[in-house]
Structure formats: C-alpha cells, structure tokens
Amino acid sequence: MLIHDAHGSSTSPPDPPGAEGLRERHFRPAVVWGGIGAAIVVLVAGQLMSVHIHALGPLTSLFRDYAGVPKSATTPWAGFLLALIGITARARVNALAAAVVIDLIFVAIRTVDGRPFTVGNGPTIVLTALALVAALRWSGIRRSTALRTIALGALLILATKVGEIWLDITAWACPRVLDSYVEVADRALGSPAWVVGHALDIAGPVPLGIVRWVYFELPVAAIVVAAWQLRRVTTGVWPSHHLVRTFLVLGLVGPICYVLFPVVGPVLAFGPQGNGLELADVWPDLVPALPASVDSMPFDGITPRNCMPSLHTAWALSLFIHSRRGPLWLRWGGAFWLVCTLVATLGLGAHYGLDLVAGAALCLTVESALRDPERGWDRARVTVMSLGVAVFAGVLVCTRYLAIPMATYPAPFGIAILGALTALAIVFYRTWFADRPGDRVSRE
Incomplete structure (x- = not known):
C-alpha cells in the first residue's frame, strides 16, 4: 500500500479538468539565458583548471562524446532518455532509432581502428539535434515541454563533466x-x-x-x-x-x-x-x-x-x-x-x-x-x-x-x-x- 505523501509527493493528485495548463511553469528569457551563460562559464573554468592540473577537462570530455571515445557510456544515454520524456511518441521513436544507428556506426569505426568498445556518441549528437529542432521548429506547449526535458538531460550530462574535473581538483588541492x-x-x-x-x-x-x-x-x-x-x-x-x-x-x-x-x-x-x-x-x-x-x-x-x-x-x-x-x-x-x-x-x-x-x-x-x-x-x-x-x-x-x-x-x-x-x-x-x-x- 502506498504511503500517503500528502504534503511532499513527487507527483501531485490529478488536477481538475482544464487545469493542466496551470501546472506548466514558464521561465523568463533572462533566467534561461542566465542559466546558459552560467553553464558556459563553469565549463570554461573547469577546462582552464584541467589544463593547469593536467587532467581531462569538461569541454574535452564533451568533445569526445561527439567525435571521439566517450569517457562514460551510461551518462550520455541517461541524459538522452531523460530528454525523450518530454517529446511525442513519434519523435521519441525516431530520435531513439537515430541515436542507436549513430552509435553503431561509431562502434564499427572504433572496432576497425582497434580502439576500445563503448557507446555514447549517438545520444549526445541526437540530443543536440533535438534541442535545435525544438527551439527553431516547434512552438507552444510542445516546444516548452521538450526544451525543459532536453535541458534536464543536458544538465545531467554537463554536471557529470564538471563533477569529473572537480574530483581531479580534490586530489590536486588535498x-x-x-x-x-x-x-x-x-x-x-x-x-x-x-x-x-x-x-x-x-x-x-x-x-x-x-x-x-x-x-x-x-x-x-x-x-x-x-x-x-x-x-x-x-x-x-x-x-x-x-x-x-x-x-x-x-x-x-x-x-x-x-x-x-x-x-x-x-x-x-x-x-x-x-x-x-x-x-x-x-x-x-x-x-x-x-x-x-x-x-x-x-x-x-x-x-x-x-x-x-x-x-x-x-x-x-x-x-x-x-x-x-x-x-x-x-x-x-x-x-x-x-x-x-x-x-x-x-x-x-x-x-x-x-x-x-x-x-x-x-x-x-x-x-x-x-x-x-x-x-x-x-x-x-x-x-x-x-x-x-x-x-x-x-x-x-x-x-x-x-x-x-x-x-x-x-x-x-x-x-x-x-x-x-x-x-x-x-x-x-x-x-x-x-x-x-x-x-x-x-x-x-
């Protein structure tokens, strides 16, 4: 039997008919651009620090997710799957298929070159494409919902990149x-x-x-x-x-x-x-x-x-x-x-x-x-x-x-x-x- 989480539930009771739109929260453009700017500053600062302590920086690690050997196979897919929650079923299937195909291509290339087996390029590339499509082509609640879940997925990936360099900093500083x-x-x-x-x-x-x-x-x-x-x-x-x-x-x-x-x-x-x-x-x-x-x-x-x-x-x-x-x-x-x-x-x-x-x-x-x-x-x-x-x-x-x-x-x-x-x-x-x-x- 479920615990009655009346005041702290992660999901609220069903809203009355017609009230769905009231639950959608809108963020001001200044907040959105401020968050993007803060993320860029943190990534750049982490990259500069990585150069100083001779470690793998977040921007370098992110570049490897696009065109190299991803450091983590789980994190890109976790962020990508989180982003898929906010798009329609048809777009979800197409995005998932595209990510799998791209990953298979990268796996084949790495196998031919004798490099380690891993995955993660496909979800990173498709997640970026999804963000561009949602921002430029979609509108209304479909656009805002998609961008919000895409932002959560991207933030999960970027936070992991920053966390990795922070761990290197703890070893250097202590x-x-x-x-x-x-x-x-x-x-x-x-x-x-x-x-x-x-x-x-x-x-x-x-x-x-x-x-x-x-x-x-x-x-x-x-x-x-x-x-x-x-x-x-x-x-x-x-x-x-x-x-x-x-x-x-x-x-x-x-x-x-x-x-x-x-x-x-x-x-x-x-x-x-x-x-x-x-x-x-x-x-x-x-x-x-x-x-x-x-x-x-x-x-x-x-x-x-x-x-x-x-x-x-x-x-x-x-x-x-x-x-x-x-x-x-x-x-x-x-x-x-x-x-x-x-x-x-x-x-x-x-x-x-x-x-x-x-x-x-x-x-x-x-x-x-x-x-x-x-x-x-x-x-x-x-x-x-x-x-x-x-x-x-x-x-x-x-x-x-x-x-x-x-x-x-x-x-x-x-x-x-x-x-x-x-x-x-x-x-x-x-x-x-x-x-x-x-x-x-x-x-x-």
Missing part, C-alpha cells in the same frame, strides 16, 4: 587525507566496512557482481524513477518536485565537503589498492590496532577524495524516497537499489560507515529543502532541515576531533550517532509523509 580519523572513529559503528567487505568475500562472485553493477549503474535506476514521475509532462502537467532536482542539488552541494574533509576510502588507505601509499594492507580481513594518536596521511595526486559524505548513499536514498509514490514494482525496485548500494559502498571498500551516515543526513536535508515548494518555509521544514544540518555537522566534527574517544567508548557514541540519524528520519517522515489533521478527511 595532498593529505583524513582516513586515519574516519577509520578510528568508525569503530563506534563496529567498523562496518570491514564486516561487510569480509561478508562479500565469503558470499562469492555472484552477490559481489550484483552489488557492483548496482553501485556503478545508479543512473539507470534514477532514469526509471524520473521517467515515471515525469510521464505526464507532454500534457503540460509537471510535478512540483521530482528526483532529477534532488540528484542535481546533491551533486552540487555534496562535493564541496570533499575538499573540507578529504577521504579516499578503506580499500585505498588500508587495502590492496593503495599502491604503496596505504597505512597497512589489512582491509577487509583485519581491523588495525587502535593507535595512540591519529593524524592525516599523505596520498597521491590523482585519487579523488570523494568519500565524506557518501553521495552514492545520498542518491540511492533519494531514489528510494521518490519511488514510494510509485506502483509496487517501482517501490520494490527503489528498496532493492538502496539496499544493494549500501552493501556495495561498504563491501567494495569505497566508504566507511560514517560516510553513509553523513550521506543519509545530507539527502534528508536537501530533500526537505526541495519538497513541496507550495508549502513554503514553515516551521516543520525549518525544523527537519536544522536537525539534518546538525547531524551532518556533528558526524564530521566528532570524526575529526573525537576519533580516539569514539573508538575507546564505541557504545555510547554509536548509539548517539545512530539515534540522531533515526530521529532525523522520524522527523522527516512525520513532516513529509505522515498525515496532518484534516489531510485524511480532505482526501476522502
């Missing part, structure tokens, strides 16, 4: 990492990265392969949920809030913490992938002995410091939240993706347990800021956001300054951390999902 602090403090939660990593080793290749695929193919599930939420946009009915907004904001806010709290993860700092820079090659078989003191540790200049907070956890939790208003298969899919992502983040050695707690707190805070904009900034919204910020900041501060006490007295600290996250989840649920007085009567 020569030392704080894994020693997180590993010691994580003992308050029972060192879950070691526990789950060891369990996956015992489970064998099949469970490991499943969670690994889920971990790396998160955009696939996101597009499925977003497509369900935006399924009615071609009629002019837009949800007041949807998953893509949360994904983009999390991708904008979360990485800022990577330079404030640089962490590389247990498989690198304490495992076999440290390339000689690890403190000890013990993950996931043996938890290191408790040190007398902790300090930051040097690491290489190419590994991203992208552990604290765990954005995979934040994105998977937001996907789970947005799937709650869907049909049964979507709700089960959201739960499956969340569980497998949590297992993968720990079992693959990519994150510590505290990374997941911080990621969950960040998700609930951002989601509370975006949900149900018609509700306004009432006391309940401010309360849940304040609690989320407090939990997030508390985890980082305790990890940095109380790591040894957290490991020495794990029970009280562990109960406090998990209790704070549980309280945040309860307040979040009561704010956005539980019935308020009169809601049940109004629905009936």
Whole structure:
C-alpha cells in the first residue's frame, strides 16, 4: 500500500479538468539565458583548471562524446532518455532509432581502428539535434515541454563533466587525507566496512557482481524513477518536485565537503589498492590496532577524495524516497537499489560507515529543502532541515576531533550517532509523509 505523501509527493493528485495548463511553469528569457551563460562559464573554468592540473577537462570530455571515445557510456544515454520524456511518441521513436544507428556506426569505426568498445556518441549528437529542432521548429506547449526535458538531460550530462574535473581538483588541492580519523572513529559503528567487505568475500562472485553493477549503474535506476514521475509532462502537467532536482542539488552541494574533509576510502588507505601509499594492507580481513594518536596521511595526486559524505548513499536514498509514490514494482525496485548500494559502498571498500551516515543526513536535508515548494518555509521544514544540518555537522566534527574517544567508548557514541540519524528520519517522515489533521478527511 502506498504511503500517503500528502504534503511532499513527487507527483501531485490529478488536477481538475482544464487545469493542466496551470501546472506548466514558464521561465523568463533572462533566467534561461542566465542559466546558459552560467553553464558556459563553469565549463570554461573547469577546462582552464584541467589544463593547469593536467587532467581531462569538461569541454574535452564533451568533445569526445561527439567525435571521439566517450569517457562514460551510461551518462550520455541517461541524459538522452531523460530528454525523450518530454517529446511525442513519434519523435521519441525516431530520435531513439537515430541515436542507436549513430552509435553503431561509431562502434564499427572504433572496432576497425582497434580502439576500445563503448557507446555514447549517438545520444549526445541526437540530443543536440533535438534541442535545435525544438527551439527553431516547434512552438507552444510542445516546444516548452521538450526544451525543459532536453535541458534536464543536458544538465545531467554537463554536471557529470564538471563533477569529473572537480574530483581531479580534490586530489590536486588535498595532498593529505583524513582516513586515519574516519577509520578510528568508525569503530563506534563496529567498523562496518570491514564486516561487510569480509561478508562479500565469503558470499562469492555472484552477490559481489550484483552489488557492483548496482553501485556503478545508479543512473539507470534514477532514469526509471524520473521517467515515471515525469510521464505526464507532454500534457503540460509537471510535478512540483521530482528526483532529477534532488540528484542535481546533491551533486552540487555534496562535493564541496570533499575538499573540507578529504577521504579516499578503506580499500585505498588500508587495502590492496593503495599502491604503496596505504597505512597497512589489512582491509577487509583485519581491523588495525587502535593507535595512540591519529593524524592525516599523505596520498597521491590523482585519487579523488570523494568519500565524506557518501553521495552514492545520498542518491540511492533519494531514489528510494521518490519511488514510494510509485506502483509496487517501482517501490520494490527503489528498496532493492538502496539496499544493494549500501552493501556495495561498504563491501567494495569505497566508504566507511560514517560516510553513509553523513550521506543519509545530507539527502534528508536537501530533500526537505526541495519538497513541496507550495508549502513554503514553515516551521516543520525549518525544523527537519536544522536537525539534518546538525547531524551532518556533528558526524564530521566528532570524526575529526573525537576519533580516539569514539573508538575507546564505541557504545555510547554509536548509539548517539545512530539515534540522531533515526530521529532525523522520524522527523522527516512525520513532516513529509505522515498525515496532518484534516489531510485524511480532505482526501476522502
């Protein structure tokens, strides 16, 4: 049975007849051109920074999507499929067929040249063509709806390009990492990265392969949920809030913490992938002995410091939240993706347990800021956001300054951390999902 998300649903109740047009929001030309200008500035700045640190820049990466070997096969297709939601069925089929044909041509050329197999050129080229056709040839609601979903798809691709160079910047700007602090403090939660990593080793290749695929193919599930939420946009009915907004904001806010709290993860700092820079090659078989003191540790200049907070956890939790208003298969899919992502983040050695707690707190805070904009900034919204910020900041501060006490007295600290996250989840649920007085009567 669906949770009654009366005040924070990703899709609103059906509008009365003739009200569809009221849900279509129009953006002023100044806002549109301002957004385009801001995107260009960010891309150019990222490209200039990439030249300075000798990394792959966003414009170079984007050019490869058009005429070279795409760095990612999933992202161009994810953005393209998101854009297709806002066009008619006939145009959708034609665009999809064109993207597949172009991709096959590029695959054939790369095969002849002996270059790596990948895809992604077709959707990028066709997405650009769709934007030009919609802007120059279509009109009315068809044009505005198409351009809006095309903009979402393009923004997803461009945000990924900018995110890639930002990860390179974190490695360049933070020569030392704080894994020693997180590993010691994580003992308050029972060192879950070691526990789950060891369990996956015992489970064998099949469970490991499943969670690994889920971990790396998160955009696939996101597009499925977003497509369900935006399924009615071609009629002019837009949800007041949807998953893509949360994904983009999390991708904008979360990485800022990577330079404030640089962490590389247990498989690198304490495992076999440290390339000689690890403190000890013990993950996931043996938890290191408790040190007398902790300090930051040097690491290489190419590994991203992208552990604290765990954005995979934040994105998977937001996907789970947005799937709650869907049909049964979507709700089960959201739960499956969340569980497998949590297992993968720990079992693959990519994150510590505290990374997941911080990621969950960040998700609930951002989601509370975006949900149900018609509700306004009432006391309940401010309360849940304040609690989320407090939990997030508390985890980082305790990890940095109380790591040894957290490991020495794990029970009280562990109960406090998990209790704070549980309280945040309860307040979040009561704010956005539980019935308020009169809601049940109004629905009936």
